[in-house]
Amino acid sequence: MKELQGGGERVSQPRSVFVDEAVLDLNYIPSRLLHRDAELRFLTNLFRFIVDTPYEMSQRALILGGVGSGKTALAQKFGLNLKEEARRRRVRVEYIHVNCRESRGSLFMILQRAVRRLRPNFPDRGFSANELLDTLMRILDEEDTQLVLCLDEVDALIDEEGSDALYNLTRVQEERLEGPRRLSLICISKDPEKFRELDKSTLSTLQRNAIRMPEYTRPQLSDIVTSRAEIAYRPGAISPEIIDFISELATSEGGDARYAIDILWRAGKYADTDYAREVLPEHVRKATAIVFPAIRPEEIRQLSRHEKLALLGIARHFMHSRETKATTGEAELSYQVVCEEYGEEPRGHTQFWKYLNRLSGVGVISTALQASERGRTQLISLPKVPAEALERELTKIIEQG
Ligand SMILES: Nc1ncnc2c1ncn2[C@@H]1O[C@H](COP(=O)(O)OP(=O)(O)O)[C@@H](O)[C@H]1O
Numbered sequence: 001m002k003e004l005q006g007g008g009e010r011v012s013q014p015r016s017v018f019v020d021e022a023v024l025d026l027n028y029i030p031s032r033l034l035h036r037d038a039e040l041r042f043l044t045n046l047f048r049f050i051v052d053t054p055y056e057m058s059q060r061a062l063i064l065g066g067v068g069s070g071k072t073a074l075a076q077k078f079g080l081n082l083k084e085e086a087r088r089r090r091v092r093v094e095y096i097h098v099n100c101r102e103s104r105g106s107l108f109m110i111l112q113r114a115v116r117r118l119r120p121n122f123p124d125r126g127f128s129a130n131e132l133l134d135t136l137m138r139i140l141d142e143e144d145t146q147l148v149l150c151l152d153e154v155d156a157l158i159d160e161e162g163s164d165a166l167y168n169l170t171r172v173q174e175e176r177l178e179g180p181r182r183l184s185l186i187c188i189s190k191d192p193e194k195f196r197e198l199d200k201s202t203l204s205t206l207q208r209n210a211i212r213m214p215e216y217t218r219p220q221l222s223d224i225v226t227s228r229a230e231i232a233y234r235p236g237a238i239s240p241e242i243i244d245f246i247s248e249l250a251t252s253e254g255g256d257a258r259y260a261i262d263i264l265w266r267a268g269k270y271a272d273t274d275y276a277r278e279v280l281p282e283h284v285r286k287a288t289a290i291v292f293p294a295i296r297p298e299e300i301r302q303l304s305r306h307e308k309l310a311l312l313g314i315a316r317h318f319m320h321s322r323e324t325k326a327t328t329g330e331a332e333l334s335y336q337v338v339c340e341e342y343g344e345e346p347r348g349h350t351q352f353w354k355y356l357n358r359l360s361g362v363g364v365i366s367t368a369l370q371a372s373e374r375g376r377t378q379l380i381s382l383p384k385v386p387a388e389a390l391e392r393e394l395t396k397i398i399e400q401g
């Protein structure tokens, strides 16, 4: 808004409650990791050899914990510290953090991202995943460096490729009996069950080096929210009561710091929309109405168009159903109707099945197999999100393109 002058009165530009909104971004790495000292120390000790006795060992570690328990933040912080320490000691190390879900669980895409971090102009075609793995090792040789590769949300990789991919990643280093050790792995998962199928030796090392992240308690969440709010918000724009309110909500969502920070951000957006000078409880309540713990608007945006349409179909189905579960057939039918509405050719059954897998991987739907007369059918439920609210949000996002 322009400043209006004349009549002696000045209406100044409405101020935002934020001074630095970017620190509330999903990918922001906090400068201080609170209440995770023991976990950070454990991880640092596991990989201490990289700077103490470079090239002599490789290591694997596993970080386990619920959504928003600080797994990603812990790994990223570890990576930054490691690089800093390596620089001080003049040791060559790279830390590469790849989110497997964003790479659609494809080993090829994950390795491609890793290779691109080291060689930005690496061509995007003409290689198989295994060739890329060899290429990665060769680049590490050429640069004479060590790499800690962090596979965040590794569940997606196991879902898509089975246990082979992880097996290959661990073997590629072990098969090089001679010469320097170069590749270490950190896996991150919210689901300990996922590792059941791995071969024994891969599994046992991972389990030995597993870090379990407990749920954050309410005072811990309050510290995390306060420290972030202090840099994101204008002084006085958010009161300790509001911070308490948000911490309380996130505590009942299983100590989910990500939920807390999402609410912290969206509440501020609503305050700005109202031209309010500070965040009020009603802004927080409005935020909780669209930030579902099971899926964030950002995550909805990251889904492909047809995954969004499939989810919209499921939401529509449950809006009009008295049942808690839907069959794959019902969901697919509803998806087809939605496709027609949006002028899209519905994809086939196999593809639809994949969309369901992805949606359940994200956590927005649950699926369970059930035996029936005609074999096994998959039942779908939407346990954590109100169908109507989801429908509204999805429609908005789909229509924005
Ligand atoms: N101990 C902590 N101190 C400061 N910020 C934290 C802490 N734990 C989590 N966060 C913040 O909370 C959000 C969610 O954490 P994240 O690491 O993404 O959780 P997860 O990967 O376990 O789902 C991020 O914005 C992160 O920066």
Ligand SMILES: [Mg+2]
Residues within 6 Å of the ligand: 071, 072, 073, 152
């Ligand atoms: Mg994470």
